[in-house]
Amino acid sequence: xxxxxxxxxxxxxxxxxxxxxxxxxxxxxxxxxxxxxxxxxxxxxxxxxxxxxxxxxxxxxxxxxxxxxxxxxxxxxxxxxxxxxxxxxxxxxxxxxxxxxxxxxxxxxxxxxxxxxxxxxxxxxxxxxxxxxxxxxxxxxxxxxxxxxxxxxxxxxxxxxxx
Amino acid sequence: xxxxxxxxxxxxxxxxxxxxxxxxxxxxxxxxxxxxxxxxxxxxxxxxxxxxxxxxxxxxxxxxxxxxxxxxxxxxxxxxxxxxxxxxxxxxxxxxxxxxxxxxxxxxxxxxxxxxxxxxxxxxxxxxxxxxxxxxxxxxxxxxxxxxxxxxxxxxxxxxxxxxxxxxxxxxxxxxxxxxxxxxxxxxxxxxxxxxxxxxxxxxxxxxxxxxxxxxxxxxxxxxxxxxxxxxxxxxxxxxxxxxxxxxxxxxxxxxxxxxxxxxxxxxxxxxxxxxxxxxxx
Numbered sequence: 007x008x009x010x011x012x013x014x015x016x017x018x019x020x021x022x023x024x025x026x027x028x029x030x031x032x033x034x035x036x037x038x039x040x041x042x043x044x045x046x047x048x049x050x051x052x053x054x055x056x057x058x059x060x061x062x063x064x065x066x067x068x069x070x071x072x073x074x075x076x077x078x079x080x081x082x083x084x085x086x087x088x089x090x091x092x093x094x095x096x097x098x099x100x101x102x103x104x105x106x107x108x109x110x111x112x113x114x115x116x117x118x119x120x121x122x123x124x125x126x127x128x129x130x131x132x133x134x135x136x137x138x139x140x141x142x143x144x145x146x147x148x149x150x151x152x153x154x155x156x157x158x159x160x161x162x163x164x165x166x167x168x169x
Numbered sequence: 170x171x172x173x174x175x176x177x178x179x180x181x182x183x184x185x186x187x188x189x190x191x192x193x194x195x196x197x198x199x200x201x202x203x204x205x206x207x208x209x210x211x212x213x214x215x216x217x218x219x220x221x222x223x224x225x226x227x228x229x230x231x232x233x234x235x236x237x238x239x240x241x242x243x244x245x246x247x248x249x250x251x252x253x254x255x256x257x258x259x260x261x262x263x264x265x266x267x268x269x270x271x272x273x274x275x276x277x278x279x280x281x282x283x284x285x286x287x288x289x290x291x292x293x294x295x296x297x298x299x300x301x302x303x304x305x306x307x308x309x310x311x312x313x314x315x316x317x318x319x320x321x322x323x324x325x326x327x328x329x330x331x332x333x334x335x336x337x338x339x340x341x342x343x344x345x346x347x348x349x350x351x352x353x354x355x356x357x358x359x360x361x362x363x364x365x366x367x368x369x370x371x372x373x374x375x376x377x378x379x380x381x382x383x384x385x386x387x388x389x390x391x392x393x394x395x396x397x398x399x400x401x402x403x404x405x406x407x408x409x410x411x412x413x414x415x416x417x418x419x420x421x422x423x424x425x426x427x428x429x430x431x432x433x434x435x436x437x438x439x440x441x442x443x444x445x446x447x448x449x450x451x
Contacts, residue, residue, distance in 0.1 A: 100175060103175065104175065119179070120186050122183050123184075123187045126187070127188065127191045131195065131197045134195060135199070138198075140198055143199050143201075144197070144199070144200065152197050156196070
């Protein structure tokens with residue numbers, strides 16, 4: 007872990023499209039995956055993160071720096087997370103939840119999952135299928151039957167505008 | 170990118186954060202999603218996550234309800250109207266009585282199947298894993314009012330003596346409840362008969378089970394008198410119907426009176442509303 011000599015240790019992270027990022031070790035170890043590498047002593051050179059692209063990694067590092075600068079105040083951390091995620095579209099959120107899962111960052115994982123749930127809550131079934139890349143495996147009759155059972159849930163569904 | 174390939178366990182996490190209305194809708198996405206949403210373990214996990222986010226409300230069911238405005242949830246602090254429900258179409262022909270609410274499920278029964286049913290307003294308090302009722306202990310011909318406590322789990326009854334409130338007057342009515350975590354008793358003259366008596370008293374048992382610890386905490390003056398006490402709230406108040414048929418809220422500590430703003434006839438109870446996935450299939 008960080009030496010006592012004063013200068014903070016910096017790590018170099020490499021995305022799967024070969025972008026390099028410098029980040030303070032104290033912020034990077036929010037990721038349990040990275041922390042384990044540091045503790046095992048394999049963080050000497052460049053840390054390759056094979057499952058994260060440069061655009062997503064840049065965003066995750068912004069989050070790591072932002073959240074680790076906030077002292078232990080859960081209210082403030084929560085409002086930082088809300089603000090950080092407020093302008094992200096569905097595709098970016100999906101990339102981030104995958105990255106958070108791979109990097110083993112539970113606080114980011116929970117926050118992004120909750121945000122995705124919030125975004126999709128009022129969307130149509132068609133929108134969800136498109137965005138999640140899911141093929142409809144119901145026959146029209148089966149789908150109608152499932153729908154009929156819970157007719158009331160189709161009130162107040164937004165018209166798709168693809169956001 | 171137009172499609173995403175999220176692994177199954179991440180989809181489970183996201184779904185568990187959705188409210189129940191959205192989950193019922195998204196059963197239509199594909200068969201795999203329907204199976205997740207109906208899986209008993211998922212239902213249980215989802216319930217726990219939602220329960221942690223649940224809010225307390227005061228449920229109000231007017232006696233002269235309409236189909237569109239059958240159930241109303243009021244915020245348990247401000248008593249503002251928060252949500253309204255319709256009567257589900259299956260039950261529209263039925264004249265129902267609310268029995269209670271548990272885990273997001275409201276239980277009611279068909280009043281017609283009982284013939285004419287009289288609903289009695291209960292005076293009960295639930296605390297320390299026990300339910301408390303006001304009861305009369307028969308000693309020969311004399312009925313001595315006591316509090317009867319039933320401890321759940323141990324399934325034993327015990328009696329708790331009432332405070333000595335003879336000095337508060339004669340012909341008093343007692344209503345028990347929980348005030349700031351302690352067993353409490355509201356004592357008043359029913360204003361039907363004694364409308365000139367406006368003083369009401371709040372007794373609190375400071376040490377649970379110790380009869381000598383009953384203390385008279387407050388005496389409040391209620392101009393319109395009390396006809397029927399309904400319940401103690403979670404905010405150190407009592408709700409009652411006053412002599413002018415208004416549902417009234419009295420805050421003891423602040424010594425204030427306010428009105429609930431709903432009709433006096435109906436059903437009122439505290440519920441935690443958080444939607445449940447238990448689908449109650451036949």
